[in-house]
Amino acid sequence: MRVLLTTWGSRGDVQPLAALAVALRELGAEAVVCAPPDEEFATLLDRAGVELVPVGPTVRSVTAGAKHPTAADAVRLASDLVAEGFGTLAAAAEGCDAVLANGMMAAAGARGAADRLGIPYAYACYHVRGLTPRRTAPEASGQSEKDAADKAHWEQGRKATAMFAEALGSHRAGLGLPPVDDYIDHVYTARPWLAADPVLCPAPPERTDIDVVQTGAWILPDHRPLPPELEAFLEAGAPPVYVGFGSMATSSPADTARVAVETGRALGRRVLLARGWAGLAPIDGAEDCFVVGDVNQQALFPRVAAIVHHGGAGTTTAASLSGTPQVVVPQIGDQPSWAARVAALGIGVAHQGPTATVDSLTSALTTALDPHTRTRARGAADTMRTDGASVAARLLPEAARGAKR
Known part of the structure; x- marks a missing residue:
């Protein structure tokens, strides 16, 4: 079995995918990781013995530059990453049995690659704030900082998903794929994976609208001695x-x-x-x-x-x-x-x-x-548990086989 794992984000986004790739390898499966071409990410994956396919610009060039990205920069990046999904990711996914994406920045393009090739797709996040967005704004029970933060997060998420939805629709139309009725269901899915420890980040019991699969955090063992x-x-x-x-x-x-x-x-x-x-x-x-x-x-x-x-x-x-x-x-x-x-x-x-x-x-x-x-x-x-990557590695082939039935 061969699986494509992809993200576009910082080291904290990339390293868990390396952990999952190693766990899949231990089960006899092959995994390739599509991630930003930052040098430290390449070094990390090379040390884990995991194949890297570069996707998008380096994260450091976007987030740690002399000036902060503008709204126009964000729109261009979103469009570029969706295009990478139908191009770079789809090419890397040739011969794969499943695609798993982490985070909003990679999800739209990854789902596009999976649909283009007709293979199963899964979405994963590392915190409950990355789960499938609600369709309506959270009800404010008061004027607390948490209420304000939750509403601001929801509004920001709706704007971001709209930005990706436009790019995704354009690329799908260009390939003759049917339009997407609901971008959120399409990209985040109704069964998202939560790769976080239940002690530190329990799945929200109130989210009865989705079936959250909590695997535990994906931890890459590190055997390097200290300098x-x-x-x-x-x-x-x-x-x-x-x-x-x-x-x-x-x-x-x-x-x-x-x-x-x-x-x-x-x-x-x-x-x-x-x-x-x-x-x-x-x-x-x-x-x-x-x-x-x-x-x-x-x-x-x-x-x-x-x-x-x-x-x-x-x-x-x-x-x-x-x-x-x-x-x-x-x-x-x-x-x-x-x-x-x-x-x-x-x-x-x-x-x-x-x-x-x-x-x-x-x-x-x-x-x-x-x-x-x-x-x-x-x-x-x-x-706390340390077997999250192994749990996910066992689930992914089962999910792929189930989707093909």
């Missing part, structure tokens, strides 16, 4: 505080690094900065700060005192599995929701707003470093 220089830093003192924002390009990397280091010093803690796309760097030559690039988080996170991060799905899952307390400083998208869940579980702190100050981060870390928070974090880690 010798990092090992030396870890061994030279008490566990440091880790600060990293992954693929997020913060508004002021210098200020972010300064706040992190000064907060660590105020609390008597060393700081481990993850360079990431923000390009975090030391503020001076003191030995209480160390900078790392791409390292094995599965090996590193259990050895730090606390984890300060942006709240991406992958980082939140890795931090939670490590049993280490966390402070989530959410930037965009579903990150505020991950932050809220971490706080609700008592395994860390949700920072208010995307920009930390020494005062706000000191307050958050003081709570995170409390022994009771660590106890809860370890307890939650013991209840």
